[in-house]
Amino acid sequence: MLDVQTATAHPAVTRREDYRPPDWQVPEIALDLDLDPASTRVNATLNVVRTSAHDRPLVLDGAGQTPLSVKVDGVAINDWRIEEDALVIPLSGSAHVIETEVEIAPDRNTQLMGLYASGGNLCTQCEAEGFRRITFFPDRPDVLTRYKVRMAADKARFPVLLANGDPVGAGDLGDGRHWAEWHDPYPKPCYLFAMVAGDLVANRATFITRSGRQVALGIWVRPADLPKTAHAIEALKTSMKWDEDVYGREYDLDVFNIVAVDDFNFGAMENKGLNIFNSRYILADAETATDYDFDAIAAVVAHEYFHNWSGNRVTCRDWFQLSLKEGFTVFRDQSFSADQGSAAVKRIEDVRGLRAAQFPEDSGPLAHAIRPDAYLEISNFYTATIYNKGAEVIRMMATMLGPKQFRAATDLYFDRFDGTAATCEDFVACMEEGGGIDLTQFRLWYSQAGTPRVSASLTHEPGSGRAVLKLAQRMPPTPGQPDKKPMVLPLKLKLFGAETAQPIGSEQLILLSDAEEQISFETVTERPVLSINRGFSAPVIVETDRSAADLAFLSAHDDDPFARYEAMQQLMLDTLVEGAKHGQADHAAVIAAVANTLQDPHLDSAFIAEAVLLPSDSFIGDQMALVDPEAIFRAREALRRDLGRALEAQWRAAYDGARAAKFEYSPSAKGQRRLKTVALGYIAASGAVDAASLAFGQFEAADNMTDRQGALTTLVSGNAPERIAALDIFYNRYSDNALVLDKWFSTQALSARDDTLAMVTELARHRDFTLANPNRARALVGAFSVNQRAFNQASGEGYRFVADQLIALDKLNPQTAAKLIPPLGRWRRFDEARAAMMRAELERIVATPGLSKDMFEQASRSLA
Ligand code: 0A1
Ligand code: ZN
Numbered sequence: 001m002l003d004v005q006t007a008t009a010h011p012a013v014t015r016r017e018d019y020r021p022p023d024w025q026v027p028e029i030a031l032d033l034d035l036d037p038a039s040t041r042v043n044a045t046l047n048v049v050r051t052s053a054h055d056r057p058l059v060l061d062g063a064g065q066t067p068l069s070v071k072v073d074g075v076a077i078n079d080w081r082i083e084e085d086a087l088v089i090p091l092s093g094s095a096h097v098i099e100t101e102v103e104i105a106p107d108r109n110t111q112l113m114g115l116y117a118s119g120g121n122l123c124t125q126c127e128a129e130g131f132r133r134i135t136f137f138p139d140r141p142d143v144l145t146r147y148k149v150r151m152a153a154d155k156a157r158f159p160v161l162l163a164n165g166d167p168v169g170a171g172d173l174g175d176g177r178h179w180a181e182w183h184d185p186y187p188k189p190c191y192l193f194a195m196v197a198g199d200l201v202a203n204r205a206t207f208i209t210r211s212g213r214q215v216a217l218g219i220w221v222r223p224a225d226l227p228k229t230a231h232a233i234e235a236l237k238t239s240m241k242w243d244e245d246v247y248g249r250e251y252d253l254d255v256f257n258i259v260a261v262d263d264f265n266f267g268a269m270e271n272k273g274l275n276i277f278n279s280r281y282i283l284a285d286a287e288t289a290t291d292y293d294f295d296a297i298a299a300v301v302a303h304e305y306f307h308n309w310s311g312n313r314v315t316c317r318d319w320f321q322l323s324l325k326e327g328f329t330v331f332r333d334q335s336f337s338a339d340q341g342s343a344a345v346k347r348i349e350d351v352r353g354l355r356a357a358q359f360p361e362d363s364g365p366l367a368h369a370i371r372p373d374a375y376l377e378i379s380n381f382y383t384a385t386i387y388n389k390g391a392e393v394i395r396m397m398a399t400m401l402g403p404k405q406f407r408a409a410t411d412l413y414f415d416r417f418d419g420t421a422a423t424c425e426d427f428v429a430c431m432e433e434g435g436g437i438d439l440t441q442f443r444l445w446y447s448q449a450g451t452p453r454v455s456a457s458l459t460h461e462p463g464s465g466r467a468v469l470k471l472a473q474r475m476p477p478t479p480g481q482p483d484k485k486p487m488v489l490p491l492k493l494k495l496f497g498a499e500t501a502q503p504i505g506s507e508q509l510i511l512l513s514d515a516e517e518q519i520s521f522e523t524v525t526e527r528p529v530l531s532i533n534r535g536f537s538a539p540v541i542v543e544t545d546r547s548a549a550d551l552a553f554l555s556a557h558d559d560d561p562f563a564r565y566e567a568m569q570q571l572m573l574d575t576l577v578e579g580a581k582h583g584q585a586d587h588a589a590v591i592a593a594v595a596n597t598l599q600d601p602h603l604d605s606a607f608i609a610e611a612v613l614l615p616s617d618s619f620i621g622d623q624m625a626l627v628d629p630e631a632i633f634r635a636r637e638a639l640r641r642d643l644g645r646a647l648e649a650q651w652r653a654a655y656d657g658a659r660a661a662k663f664e665y666s667p668s669a670k671g672q673r674r675l676k677t678v679a680l681g682y683i684a685a686s687g688a689v690d691a692a693s694l695a696f697g698q699f700e701a702a703d704n705m706t707d708r709q710g711a712l713t714t715l716v717s718g719n720a721p722e723r724i725a726a727l728d729i730f731y732n733r734y735s736d737n738a739l740v741l742d743k744w745f746s747t748q749a750l751s752a753r754d755d756t757l758a759m760v761t762e763l764a765r766h767r768d769f770t771l772a773n774p775n776r777a778r779a780l781v782g783a784f785s786v787n788q789r790a791f792n793q794a795s796g797e798g799y800r801f802v803a804d805q806l807i808a809l810d811k812l813n814p815q816t817a818a819k820l821i822p823p824l825g826r827w828r829r830f831d832e833a834r835a836a837m838m839r840a841e842l843e844r845i846v847a848t849p850g851l852s853k854d855m856f857e858q859a860s861r862s863l864a
Helices: 223-228 230-247 291-306 319-340 343-362 384-401 403-417 424-435 441-447 548-557 561-582 588-598 605-611 617-622 629-646 648-657 667-685 691-701 705-716 722-734 738-749 756-763 774-785 797-812 814-819 822-829 832-846 853-863
Strands: 024-034 040-050 058-060 069-072 081-083 086-089 095-104 114-118 121-125 145-154 160-163 166-172 177-188 195-198 201-208 214-221 255-261 274-278 453-461 466-474 489-497 503-512 516-521 528-532 541-544
Touching: 058 095, 069 086, 121 255, 121 274, 145 160, 145 195, 160 177, 195 274, 201 223, 201 230, 214 223, 214 230, 223 230, 230 255, 230 291, 230 319, 230 403, 255 291, 274 291, 291 319, 291 667, 291 705, 319 343, 319 384, 319 424, 343 384, 343 561, 343 605, 343 617, 343 822, 384 403, 384 424, 384 441, 384 489, 384 503, 403 424, 424 441, 453 489, 453 528, 466 489, 466 503, 489 548, 503 516, 528 541, 528 548, 548 561, 548 588, 561 588, 561 605, 561 617, 561 629, 588 605, 588 629, 588 648, 605 667, 617 629, 629 648, 629 667, 648 667, 667 691, 667 705, 691 705, 691 722, 705 722, 705 738, 722 738, 738 756, 738 774, 756 774, 756 797, 774 797, 774 814, 797 814, 797 822, 797 832, 797 853, 814 853, 822 832, 822 853, 832 853
Parallel strands: 024 145, 214 255, 255 274, 453 541
Antiparallel strands: 024 040, 040 095, 058 086, 069 095, 081 086, 114 121, 121 195, 145 177, 160 195, 166 177, 201 214, 453 466, 466 516, 489 503, 489 528
């Protein structure tokens, strides 16, 4: 047999325009897995059907395996061949039964794609292209198949055997082994296949759907983790009910299982009826999880559950349509979370996340449209753009349609495309039809990359009572897209009277669609102040000529909480950028606005905590053509110190007022804890002599991880002796809990101290550090690389450290390594010396022998 070499040096590009429907469909598969960590035998029986009058062979994707046997219609054949990892089988008829057998080794699978071992259990991850690592199959989402899965395994090591769908049988094999069989009645693409074999126990519950179907819920974990599953179970039930109420979507199987595993490349996976989760998005109790973790767990549980309709019942035609399921599902989980607590705070958090991850991506070398045109490695496209900008695009359509029409449009979409593999275009067409609007120009959001910039300038003629708003939009060039067309930008806006602080008219939704537009307002009798992009109605950057006084005014009087937050952020940013550029800035306006917010009796703690928090170093950097990390750090520290000093009494009052009695997970208790730690940070920034002892007191007395980690974070950026003590206590208390130990690593990697790199280098040699676990790798290397000042220190040693780690990680787990490349790709934003050092590291990565396709794509695009 000919050995065809795979072209790893110049991996093949996959293009959206090359899409062709599959030559063969596979209506049914029977999988028989004889499980063993060192050697698993997989027998697959595929019913294949020719889809048109072509004479092409059957091509089944693989990943380096050689079949032990191939049969066609029950007869062994040997005229099969392997071409670029795929199994090619010549076939004469229009329908055949194909049987293959392969042997795989889950315990040597460090990439965590396909069938792998985690914590002694066996589990799978197939999205996007992992199924081909389990068996030969047309590994593309438009091949929909009904699955029958039989598993056999050692009964003592793997007492629990789970797969998609419903259990149909189980029994003993006599030799210490047992078997179980599961059938999934819903045809699905192979990326939604899953199975788990392990020593697990379940937290069980029941959900009765609105039509009366009784669903057995199970969250499967290691026995010791069972007490940490209550929150996830509640979140699951709440999500199931919410999707019925808000989208009319009901669950469709008798069983819904979730399994938590410690080694996982992403957050979680929506496999039909058998979600598999990174344990960090399942396990929580007050002692070990922060409020942020609790919220993230509910959001991810909801996200994966919602995929049952947006992703599974209606799936994607090809991977260029990824945002069809991800953007929509993120929008759905964001709406769900907003409904569980403060919608305003949720919107603030989501926008902060968008600005931290997606805006930099969209303005850098890896910028891509939410429906990209080409990729080398699809796993590199599970990005903030596809997910979070994708969600913003859905949100804009929901805003333009209004709630009733949007629901009509999503009903139409689910109805029309149920059981099929659809496209983004199909979705937009349903929005148009169900909503009765024309989205021709709006479709540019799917094809143009980059964040639009909107400039807004309001003038007022007191004599005539006329105010004129001049709006202009500009789309920056992005790689491969030098010239762009104007987009449709739904902007919510409102005017407020500067003297009376009363609204002038009601909120309007403007659809800015030309490069420049003017809007006039009549009978404006007092000077108007502009509130624009309220609720962050469009994911754009707004540039206005509003003064510090007007921003402070809005931060006090705007009636949209998001807009209030936004005005304060802009005021802080203007001040910080000024400080970074000139070494000093006038802090008075920020101090007054923060003081005002702190004492406003109408605001809740959660909102106040968000509003008074300074923008991050990186977000300040994003506002500057050239990032000076030291100057930004100094400017931010100076403002923190002045705010801390000027408002010390208020911070102490807020701190004392927020000392809740006992842990409780409720929106108000969460808000109190958040404000408490923010206040503690300002007290420490003021240089108060008792700050470290206050923090240490909080650290020791805490009955929950939010307070404990909050105090630790404060201490870890300072010089007090309590820092080492707290780190040691924390380590000893939690050294057997991987998820909490991740916090110990990341808190140190995010420290504002001068010696952070030295500490991090030391931590990389710590006995608890390993690159083999993605959470741990991200906790140290990922966290360090977003610590703007430490990562970008002038010596270039931060870059070298990260590049060394990524080169090592790539050998184990290319997907996780490639995800950590972007900070090195920001070189264009830095001075020549830093840029040269960052480029040198990227070049070193690209030149590494045996580099993965994942890393090659990310690093080489980052250099271009
Ligand atoms: N579809 C999942 C994300 C996901 C993608 C790839 C994975 O492979 C390692 C895992 C998960 C989601 O949106 O949650
Ligand atoms: Zn998803």
